[in-house]
Amino acid sequence: MAQVKICGLREAAHVAAAVEAGARYLGFVFFPKSPRAILPAQAAALAAEVPPGVARVGLFVDPGDALLEATLAAAPLDLIQLHGAESPARVSQIKARFGLPVMKAVGIAGPQDLDALWDYALVADMLLVDAKPPKDAVLPGGNGLAFDWRLLVGRKWLKPWLLAGGLTPANVAEAIRLTGAPGVDVSSGVETAPGVKDAALIRDFIREAAP
DSSP states (O other), X not given: OOEEEEOSOOSHHHHHHHHHHTOSEEEEEOOTXXXXXXXXXXXXXXXXXXXTTSEEEEEESXXXXXXXXXXXXXXXXXXXXXXXXXXXXXXXXXXXXXXXXXXXXXEESSGXXXXXXXXXXXXXXXXXXXXXXXXXXXXXXXXXXXOOXXXXXXXOOSSOXXXXXXXXXXXXXXXXXXXXXXXXXXXXXXXXXXXXEOHHHHHHHHHHHOO
């Protein structure tokens, strides 16, 4: 049974839907350019309703220490997700300074991108294997794009990982079957418009991913 992360949550009703359906991770976005971005105070209110056993994840893109400090002071988070161009050294630095586990997103477009997963597996606690965004994309993720999942067949890394990129209720079961992913992450695939989650789609996705 795959673990599921629902990312880009902004409303209490959708947090509740994800928790009730069995999500293991809930993602809150602290990247101002994203349509899913929220303020730390908003995340704190949402995180307060999350029961024990469900991880509260903060998504950051190349954050400075000041942003991390301010966000963590306001919102109770269990895991930091780095979704920018952070180097392995920066991942290690953030882990050491803030004392929280770190999940590093790595964009994949072709086989040449897979080596980076080994580099980050040495320093991160988890990996997010995502589709590499187009060169002109504003967002580093959440673009609804998939990569060739066959690139992951038979591959293993040193750390737990989640598959992301273009997943929907219609294709997530096949993606898990093909890649053997122990977990999946979805954002745009459970939305009716950018940043607008749908409770029924959330439930459908989790049912298909973790039947």
